[in-house]
Amino acid sequence: MTIEWDYPEPFKVEQRVEAGDIDGLGHANNTVYLRWLEQAAWQHSIHLGLDLAAYQAHQRAMVVHRHELDYLGACYEGEQVTIGTWLVACDNKMRLWRRYQVIKSESGATCLRGLTRFVCADLLSGRPKRMPQAFIEGYQPTIAEPEPELMHG
Numbered sequence: 001m002t003i004e005w006d007y008p009e010p011f012k013v014e015q016r017v018e019a020g021d022i023d024g025l026g027h028a029n030n031t032v033y034l035r036w037l038e039q040a041a042w043q044h045s046i047h048l049g050l051d052l053a054a055y056q057a058h059q060r061a062m063v064v065h066r067h068e069l070d071y072l073g074a075c076y077e078g079e080q081v082t083i084g085t086w087l088v089a090c091d092n093k094m095r096l097w098r099r100y101q102v103i104k105s106e107s108g109a110t111c112l113r114g115l116t117r118f119v120c121a122d123l124l125s126g127r128p129k130r131m132p133q134a135f136i137e138g139y140q141p142t143i144a145e146p147e148p149e150l151m152h153g
Contacts, residue, residue, distance in 0.1 A: 003082065003108050006101050007144040010084030011044040017079045027074035033112050034067065037100050040083040041116065044098075050138045052101070055123065059134040062096055063116040073104075073111040080105040086144035089151055092136050093118045094128055097150045117150075 015036050023029035045051065045062070055061040075081055082103050089097040100114040122129040 003084075003103055003105075005084050005103075006086075006113070007083045007086045007088070007099065008103070009144070010086055011040070011047060011101050013040040013043055013083045013085075014099045017075050017077050017081065019077055021075075022077050027076055027103060030069075033069065033071070033075075033102060033114075036081070036102065037067075037069075037081050037085070037114055037116070040085045041098055042129075044085055044087075048138045048142060049054065049122060050135060054138075056136065058063065058134060060120050060129060060132055060135065061123055062135070063121045064116055064119045065095075065119040068131065070113045071111070072113065073109055075102075075111050087139055087142050088115075088144055088147045090140050090142065090143060091151050092134070093130055095151065096120075096131075096139055097147065099144075115150075 017028050021028045021032040082105050084103065086099050086102045088098065088099050096118040098118065100113040101110055103110050108125045119128050120131045120135065121127060
């Protein structure tokens, strides 16, 4: 099965839909998708060398400011999904944007598309603070297809 990704070369995470993911309507609960996205984003950040130790060393973290999620199809128990994620914009100051695509591995059908805006925050105060250079150097080179229009909102 050839998967049609929205952007080239996603960072990919495989996930099986488990019994505990299923809600009263018989499909994966909407909150489960959000957990998958968070896990994929964190694994990608770790892959880029920006793990919890790096965040602590710089006393900064990229924290979620806003999620936009488009649910396009249900996932059911036992199905395998692939979560693809890309960084698509970074203002090199305080904000970073990440896109996601959740695809059923067997059929290639897209179940969800998402966008998260992150803001750099000081770990002690929780207040927004400029990104350290290490964050810019770690994230900026991986921008898939820059979407500068995101930086105006």
